[in-house]
Amino acid sequence: MAFVVVGTSVGAYVVYQKLNGNIDAIDVGDAGSKSVVTDGPINILVIGTDKRTGKGNEGYGDKGSMGHADTNILFHVSEDRTNATAMSIPRDLMTEIPECETKQQDGSTTAIPGTASARFNTSLGQNGRDPGCTMKTVENITGVKPDHFMMVDFNAVKELTTAVGGVKVCMAKPIDDPKSHLKLPQGESKVQGEEALGLLRTRDSFGNRSDLDRIKVQQQFLGSMIREMKSSDTLTNPKKLYKLADAATNALTVDSAIADAKKLMTLAQEISKVDTKNITFVTMPVIDNPAEPKPVTVVVDPTKGDQLFAMMRSDTSLTEVKQKEKAAKSKQAALLKGPKAAPADVRVDVLNGGEIPGAAGSTVTWLQNEQGVLKSANKANAPEKADKTTLEYAPNQADQARALAEMMGLPATAMKQGTADAEGLEAMVLTLGADFKGAGQLITGPAKAPEGVEQARADKAVCAK
Known part of the structure; x- marks a missing residue:
């Protein structure tokens, strides 16, 4: 979420010396890119941790957590900057976590052994793993290499939503969840601070009370926040822009390649070229874990997952599927005829x-x-x-x-x-070529999104169910 704020505020209003001092950085070595932007697509891994830092956060997350990868979004910006796909990755996904190297404060490097099968959220925090390990795990699953990461914790959610003046949300029914300290009426509301964090954390208020239903609410919330960021009221108010930029850079931990305000502004300018209507939220396609008698975790859907990952690797837009599907089918049909x-x-x-x-x-x-x-x-x-x-x-x-x-x-x-x-x-x-990601992985993705993969557009307001 913080990177969305940076993408719309830092590029518009920057006081370099002040904001530079706000940003925390982690060197992830070869897990990311050394360049701020490239001529090709940009892939940013957004990580929300469950670390209990900040006043009033004792009731959230896992007690004693070192900060696991609780909320995860792989944000893919197309090469031509006309569209973006934001793919949520379930925290309870069972997957291989590959061996990774972490940089220590003294400059040395420590190799963290891989795990054949573990929850995705343990790719961060567990056994000393840093965000570079989460980036390598994402690449291992999808074949898409993240260029950068941006990480926030519970406190950042409260600070950012307060700085923007609240985020509009819509509930299909009244919400009263004591576990997440959330109470909202049916219909539209505006949430910030503690209430916003409660909305993003609740599992018991929506759908079948799973992490997958919580992800849908998070996507709707982010879409609303993007719309608020790009509203004329925000973009024409210098005081509000500075407040946002200050809160966003205070909230962020990023990789060292983008760890100053000028570099973030450069990245933000590229991201902000994407029209809100062409930002599509999806969730990584998954199925119940077949290894569990009563599944509590999930695994990647071997068919739909591979198709969606191939689309991202080949830079196929989900917002222009019908046009691209027709053109691609025509070319491919002629080719294979x-x-x-x-x-x-x-x-x-x-x-x-x-x-x-x-x-x-x-x-x-x-x-x-x-x-x-x-x-x-x-x-x-x-x-x-x-x-x-x-x-x-x-x-x-x-x-x-x-x-x-x-x-x-x-x-x-x-x-x-x-x-x-x-x-x-x-x-x-x-x-x-460089577009080859491994034996057996399609070079180009299908022109059509896999059947049954739900999509949400950032420009559309939806009431959470």
């Missing part, structure tokens, strides 16, 4: 021009063992790095190219047909 060779007849040399070491070898292993492409060969590293994956083939290899494109989810732009026919046993050439 026609006969496809049997896997055993596909002959391809694989080179690695991407960032993942050994990618050519792992892809050949996947092609041979999982897809039956036995005539695939590992040709090691490409002569130079490549941003995009490409498949070079001759006209008389088109049936092989179509088969391989379907297996790997290659976009039409990846297909490079030559002019001369191949001779003898000449193989096609597949060069893996």
Whole structure:
């Protein structure tokens, strides 16, 4: 939530020396990007911890918590800055937490062992894990590498909502939850401070009292806060803007690459290019944990999850799905139209021009063992790095190219047909680029969002049920 405030206030009104002193930073090493922004998409991991810092917060969260990853949103801003996807990650998601390195105060590095299966929220705080460990966990699950993180605690929620003058919310029924100190009437209200924190913390007031229902309320709240941030009343009031900027930078802990007001302003200017109507909230697709007789945790939905992650990796917008779906289907249909060779007849040399070491070898292993492409060969590293994956083939290899494109989810732009026919046993050439995220992961995502994945638009007010 704090990064949304920064995206609309710091860029408009900055007193550098004052705000610089507010910001706390953590060096996450190679878990993030060293650049503030890039020419490509921007991915920011927003973490809300359950740390009980600040006056009046003793009744929230887990007593003695070091600050776990309680509320998590992967915010993906498109390369052209026209749209953004904010994907919530359930705290009770069971997943692998990979080994990670943390920087110590004396400058040394400590390796934190990974865990084969644990709740996502323990990727922070447990065993000395820092936000860089949470970033690596997100990348491990989705194939999307976060560039930066922004972290807030309970106290930050109270300070930020007070600074903005309250956030409009709507309840489908009256709320009275003593556990979260929340009492709200049916219909519209304006909440700030303690009341706002109670709304974001409550589980017992909505739906089936699960974390997934709480996430929906958090998304509605954030959408309302974004609308408040971008309202003319806020943007034209210098005093209010400064109050917001001061509260936001006081509330934030960020990675060292963006740990000053000027860098945050640069990042904010990129984020603020996105129109509110093109910011879409979704929740990571999950299913009940099949390993539990009475499920209390969840795991990633293997089908819908992979589809949504592929869309984010390929920078496909959820707000322009219908237009992109039509265009992408047309290109993909033309690409795949026609006969496809049997896997055993596909002959391809694989080179690695991407960032993942050994990618050519792992892809050949996947092609041979999982897809039956036995005539695939590992040709090691490409002569130079490549941003995009490409498949070079001759006209008389088109049936092989179509088969391989379907297996790997290659976009039409990846297909490079030559002019001369191949001779003898000449193989096609597949060069893996920076967009390749792992063997078996589609290069491009589907043009259509997975069925059943609920979406909420930041410009639409919805009453919490």
